[in-house]
Amino acid sequence: MPRVLVVEDDPQLVRALKINLQARSYEVEAAGEGATALRIADVWRPDVVLVDLGLPDMDGVELIRTLRASSRVPVLVLSARHLSEEKVRALDAGADDYVTKPFSMDELLARLRAATRRRDPVRVESAVPTVVATDDLTIDLVAKKVRREERLVRLTPTEWHLLEILVSRPGHLVPRRTLLTEVWGPGHARNSNYLRVYMAQLRRKLERDPAHPRHIITEAGMGYRFEP
Known part of the structure; x- marks a missing residue:
């Protein structure tokens, strides 16, 4: 309960x-x-x-x-x-x-x-590494921790859920509708303003230059993609 x-x-x-x-x-x-x-x-x-x-x-x-x-x-x-x-x-x-x-x-x-x-814990597909590392980020999908240049980054549960979905499909476009449905539920599949707010927050926390992101990429009119 x-x-x-x-x-x-x-x-x-x-x-x-x-x-x-x-x-x-x-x-x-x-x-x-x-x-x-x-x-x-x-x-x-x-x-x-x-x-x-x-x-x-x-x-x-x-x-x-x-x-x-x-x-x-x-x-x-x-x-x-x-x-x-x-x-x-x-x-x-x-x-x-x-x-x-x-x-x-x-x-x-x-x-x-x-x-x-x-x-609730999200199951991670076995084909996806449990730790994803770039030159400035380390994302541990099991421990649910993110480090940027060796400093721990605090994420809210919603921010983590969005990042986890993207990181679990590196290099692949994740449609906006998919992200909205998985994180907020089917009733919010068209609330794109939710994504804009949270993706901006993720970029501020994870990107060296949030205005020119390297890892969290927007595909205009379609969705988002994580580039390691």
Whole structure:
């Protein structure tokens, strides 16, 4: 039974989320403050964390950064903040997805399912090396670690999942639809803006010159390719 930690200070929304998630076989814990959420996460070890950005004791972005410092648990933001700058801040801090309030429960459940799929280990085909090395990158598909020029690079679960798919098919074009379906689920097969945001983040973290990438290549109108 997947564990979901809801970090939200609106009691009515927390109650609605608990009812809907528990009815679909999720185990749910809730926290109305960031400090309480961090204590619960440390002991309870959730599979997914839902975070509101407007918490009474700390900004949700700060909470995400603190979580990400010690955990790869998928983090979904639930927020009424619509500005793209707010979304970028949350994603840069380590969030894996951003759901704008008000949202439909069906949409949230679909994104939760995608998050739990990303949480599960991905099988790597035997023909693919477990470690892929370039002149500046070392990608360990088993340990789920990436080093750039000998320095460990921290990736969010979503960033890792995208990189893993690309690295597992070196030199091959991976269509946008394939990436969207495998990472976010069939309901998001046309949400290309998701890919643009996350690929930009991957390039900032992995490429020497993100504006002129050497490894993560865009094939305009088609998809992406990893070049060792």
